Amino acid sequence: MASVVAVAGRRIDAADAEASRFPLAAVARVRDRIRELLIARRAAMVVSSAACGTDLLALEIAGDLGLRRSIVLPAEPAAFRASSVVDRPGDWGASYDGIIAEVAAAGDLLVREPGCAGDAAYAATNRAILELATGFAAAAGLDRLAVIVWNGEPRGPGDITLNFADAARGRGFAVVEISTL
Numbered sequence: 001m002a003s004v005v006a007v008a009g010r011r012i013d014a015a016d017a018e019a020s021r022f023p024l025a026a027v028a029r030v031r032d033r034i035r036e037l038l039i040a041r042r043a044a045m046v047v048s049s050a051a052c053g054t055d056l057l058a059l060e061i062a063g064d065l066g067l068r069r070s071i072v073l074p075a076e077p078a079a080f081r082a083s084s085v086v087d088r089p090g091d092w093g094a095s096y097d098g099i100i101a102e103v104a105a106a107g108d109l110l111v112r113e114p115g116c117a118g119d120a121a122y123a124a125t126n127r128a129i130l131e132l133a134t135g136f137a138a139a140a141g142l143d144r145l146a147v148i149v150w151n152g153e154p155r156g157p158g159d160i161t162l163n164f165a166d167a168a169r170g171r172g173f174a175v176v177e178i179s180t181l
Contacts, residue, residue, distance in 0.1 A: 001143050002044040006133040006173065007034075008126055008164040009054030009149030010180050012088040021151040022053050022180035024089045030054075030149060033178045035061045041145055041176075043067055047133040049074070049125055050099060051084040052092035054149040054180075059099050070108040070136070071100070072128045074121035077111070119158060126164040130171055146173040151180050 010022035022030070034057055038046070046062035047070045048055045062069045073080045077100050085096045103109045110132070112125055130146070137144045146168030154162040168175050 002042040003143040003145040003174075004045045004047065004133045004137040004140070005038065005041065005043045005058075006129050006144070006146045006168060007046055007048040007054065007058040007149070008129065008146075009161055009178070010151060011051050011053040011084065012090055012092075014087075015089055019155075020181070021155075022149075026180055027053075027057070027090070030178065030180055031057050031061065034058050034147070034149065035065075037147060037176060037178065038062065038065060038067070043145075044140065044142055045070065045133075045136055047072070047129050047136065049084075049122075049129065050080070050096055052086070052088045052090060052096075056085070056092055056095050056099065058147070058149075059103075060095060063099065063102065068106075068108065069099070069103050070110070070132055071103045072110045072112060072125050072132065074112050074125040077104075077109075119160060122160045123163055126160065126167060130164075130167055130173070133173075134171065144171075144173045146175045147178060148175060149178045149180060152177065 045068040086093045148165045
């Protein structure tokens with residue numbers, strides 16, 4: 001059966017990152033893994049945020065495959081772009097701008113709470129992603145799949161990616177992990 005796929009994971013490592021979680025050099029490999037998974041699991045739709053790294057890769061691939069995309073942002077698009085897209089190595093800005101425009105034109109862009117920031121805003125965004133994916137899956141009679149793209153290790157208590165994975169499992173999603181390393 002086809003699936004609605006909720007995606008979350010690591011952003012590209014900062015230039016001065018002490019620990020490697022998603023090196024820029026791994027982008028092509030991770031892109032291939034995400035593409036293979038979306039095809040194998042017969043994805044019908046991808047729901048995610050739009051940060052550099054995991055989110056934008058999944059959204060780009062979904063667009064290439066002709067899948068419906070829904071984006072949840074914790075802040076206004078311009079503020080999110082500055083704080084979570086172009087602040088890391090790589091040329092993510094143009095991709096973000098194009099995807100946001102396409103998804104907004106389709107009516108599938110949700111901005112949660114303009115002006116909110118920090119871990120609480122990101123955790124709330126992850127809950128909204130799972131809620132939307134659940135709703136879309138129920139309405140279309142599709143399976144729910146959560147894809148976690150990360151290095152396999154939490155950064156510590158409160159790791160947003162680990163919290164997403166735990167919340168997805170708690171809501172009965174099938175969960176698949178893709179390594180960024």
